[in-house]
Amino acid sequence: MAARLSQRVAGVRDLTRRFGDRVVLDGLDLDIEGGEFIALLGRSGSGKSTLLRALAGLDRDVEGRLEVTGSVAVAFQEPRLVPWKRVGSNITLGLAVPDAGERARRALAEVGLTERAGAWPLTLSGGEAQRASLARALVREPELLLLDEPFSALDALTRITVHQLVVQLWTVHRPAVLLVTHDVDEALLLASRVLVLDGGRIAYEAAVTAARPRHRDHPELVSLRTRLLTVLGVTGDADDVRTA
Numbered sequence: 001m002a003a004r005l006s007q008r009v010a011g012v013r014d015l016t017r018r019f020g021d022r023v024v025l026d027g028l029d030l031d032i033e034g035g036e037f038i039a040l041l042g043r044s045g046s047g048k049s050t051l052l053r054a055l056a057g058l059d060r061d062v063e064g065r066l067e068v069t070g071s072v073a074v075a076f077q078e079p080r081l082v083p084w085k086r087v088g089s090n091i092t093l094g095l096a097v098p099d100a101g102e103r104a105r106r107a108l109a110e111v112g113l114t115e116r117a118g119a120w121p122l123t124l125s126g127g128e129a130q131r132a133s134l135a136r137a138l139v140r141e142p143e144l145l146l147l148d149e150p151f152s153a154l155d156a157l158t159r160i161t162v163h164q165l166v167v168q169l170w171t172v173h174r175p176a177v178l179l180v181t182h183d184v185d186e187a188l189l190l191a192s193r194v195l196v197l198d199g200g201r202i203a204y205e206a207a208v209t210a211a212r213p214r215h216r217d218h219p220e221l222v223s224l225r226t227r228l229l230t231v232l233g234v235t236g237d238a239d240d241v242r243t244a
């Protein structure tokens, strides 16, 4: 897929989402440029998944303007593989292109799952299932990849491996990425722009310019981490970077 840097793939203006009397998104504005890697932080219940669902076209009850110009793929916290289809068939489920099989083969190879193409989803480890979920998203060659806490259920070591994989896939394919996460360090290690959702709007944003692969002790990340924890209202041990 060709790089589509600097071309807007999504534009959101005055986006509002109410659930009964509760206003979760309150006139939110956001532009997503082609090829950028955004991490979206915010306290639990601040509306991160609600925004992601709106961008994915999964919520028709939002008010305001929402323009998504590129193709979109989503990966969720749980891999959501269909248990009665083998891994290879899961990757291309609903994909109506003539070269679906070849695309699936390539995508599985990219996430290191060639050997598991014929396996049943329930026999995969958590990390393998999440990699299959990434392959299913990639095979659609999205211009906007929406990731809703896809790493949060993984153990620490697997999470590091999958982080590296995501950066590698992003570097090669260059979709714009919107990653919802609770983890400030994850946001700083991966993203080129970090947003904080609060009060129904983007309350804070910062660019992250450090070269990848990044180390959490990089001075830019250290200073951004402190700022983000303050914005998120996290007090106490500064090493405790999970916000919920």
Ligand SMILES: Nc1ncnc2c1ncn2[C@@H]1O[C@H](COP(=O)(O)OP(=O)(O)OP(=O)(O)O)[C@@H](O)[C@H]1O
Pocket (backbone or CB within 6 Å): 019, 024, 042, 043, 044, 045, 046, 047, 048, 049, 050, 051, 182, 244
């Ligand atoms: N379908 C729904 N009906 C009623 N309320 C909802 C619905 N979906 C979300 N909400 C409410 O909207 C608020 C924001 O939810 P959302 O899942 O977007 O938050 P979040 O920031 O992703 O939270 P978390 O970090 O805990 O996953 C919550 O208070 C939630 O209860």
